[in-house]
Amino acid sequence: MVRLRSVSGKTSPDPAYKDAIICDVIDVNPASSVLTNHLRRLFPVFTMSSAPKIKLNNGMEIPAVGLGTWQSKSEEVITAVSHALKEGYRHIDCAWGYGNEKDVGEGIRQSGVPRSDIWITSKLWGTYHSRVEECLDQTLANLGTDYLDLYLVHWPVPLNPNGNHPIFPTLPNGKRDVDHSWKLSDTWKQMEEMVEKGKVKAIGISNFSVKKMEEILPTAKIIPATNQLEIHPYNPQHELLAYLREKGIVPQAYSPLGSTGSPLLKDEVINEIAQKHSIQPADVILGWLVAKDIVALPKSVTPARITSNLNGAIAGASKLDKDDIAKIDGLAASGKQKRFIMPPWPVDLGFDNWPPFV
Ligand SMILES: NC(=O)C1=CN([C@@H]2O[C@H](COP(=O)(O)OP(=O)(O)OC[C@H]3O[C@@H](n4cnc5c(N)ncnc54)[C@H](OP(=O)(O)O)[C@@H]3O)[C@@H](O)[C@H]2O)C=CC1
């Protein structure tokens, strides 16, 4: 069922929204996504503060827009998360490694939105590949919840659990201290046990290339629900996404705006498309992802941006036409290919366009 806070019956004074009915959806349960998608088709712009949902291979539905929390400072992230949830976000992307999960949990509590209405993702850090439950239990305690909707292996790189640092252990030569004796397929077994124990509803991976996925898929009892990757117009990873589709794994896009300072918002083509539709550059990028059934995870600690990223992603997805999507799809191949997130892992991750740190 869809609960409407208010339906004015009036048209918007903004000419860009002249054919829209102004209403405010405060709660949409998964079964109603058919109805909301139908409303979007009926009205050129259906303004609402709930993202569409994407079906996963275990039948669950993940909200297509989630709030990122990496590098969000403690004091800022409480307000950011609480604001996001009040504005209609129902998906928060966290990680043990971000060191701010207690504050994210506080933001969730301050929002007043019930836990059962929120999709929470967190991630297993490298030093815990052989101790999955230990890392997960810390995350659950930090967030103040007894289950996660989705738990991801953050990077396909097991790190020495007994090294010189709990997060980034290093060798005397300064390189990251990788545990070469640990197999990713054993990490995945422990992830599967967390589903069996009911501590997580779905499990997935992050930063896994085809080469790394092939280290876990042959023995996997549960196919990963998602693979969270750096995906944006300068790093669209078309072949990897085709592989994921074939395996039934939903892609999630991290750093959709190009990460810190949102450099992609200055791109000329993105700006032209934004002008064409009278929307913001961020709406074009986030809308492009949502239109392609890719989960978008924009991070912001600025309340106005948090609100506009959700509404803009929805508006962008409904406004972009086939030509716009094809143009954005082709940007990287036109000479703009660029990755922004490349930690110096001293192993071959199997990605294109990744410098060798080995
Ligand atoms: N699995 C993984 O390894 C990774 C996962 N992630 C996840 O993805 C999330 C998003 O990626 P992230 O790297 O943070 O980068 P984003 O691409 O989301 O960009 C964040 C930056 O863009 C700014 N910004 C956000 N919205 C707007 C807007 N509408 N207009 C102008 N500027 C804006 C933010 O500023 P401000 O906050 O000051 O408003 C911040 O500087 C992370 O927070 C994390 O949850 C990210 C990297 C790796």
Ligand SMILES: O=C[C@H](O)[C@@H](O)[C@@H](O)[C@H](O)C(=O)O
């Ligand atoms: O999710 C965010 C990123 O993966 C981040 O956790 C890493 O890039 C980390 O800073 C690193 O240096 O390995």
